[in-house]
Amino acid sequence: MARFELLGTATIPGKGTELRLLQRNDEFSIKIAGKSGELMNSRLHGSEDALATLACERIADHPAPRVLIGGLGMGFTLAAALGTLGGKAEVTVAELVPDVVEWNRGPLGLAAGYPLKDPRTKVHVGDVVQLIKDSPGHYDAILLDIDNGPEGMTRKENDWLYTAAGIAAAQAALTSEGILAYWSAGQDPTFTERIKRAGLSVEPVTVRAHRPGKGAKHVIWLAW
Incomplete structure (x- = not known):
């Protein structure tokens, strides 16, 4: 079997944690240096797709929907959003690590x-x-789709997004019929209750990392 080859490294601003981009044939992997597991893999993006489709299907009939994606990753959430929305949509993706953007403009973008x-x-x-x-x-x-959801892996600063203040700020950035969607590697009943206390309706949806019935179980919270 072919081995992964290192294509590039990147440092997360303000943290010093190193990301590593690897490729094996048509498979890409992003890992955190010094940790054994993967942060993401190009063959396991079913839940990243679901993050976009579950939310964007609800606004697809808007004449010119505006969407914000937090976290570019390997680009699968962005691609799924674009595939769900019409030609007049505007999708802004915010990525903290400049090298990740360049990876997606280079060989990783193929995925x-x-x-x-x-x-x-x-x-x-x-x-x-x-x-x-x-x-x-x-x-x-x-x-x-920041870190691993409410239980982050790479930046303590990301925790704010999942606090009552962060939820309120995201709610304030929405239009009157807007929707929030949060990705997580696992269940977190406390976060569900926190969203409810913010006055939002919430639906936690269990999705698969690979495809229906396959791969790890991840969670998408839809809140409106």
């Missing part, structure tokens, strides 16, 4: 079909938190 090349895509290199705080009533959907 998701180079969604950064779509004219409906806007890229913000920086923290999604600032965009949320600066955009009251702007987005029809906000999709957050």
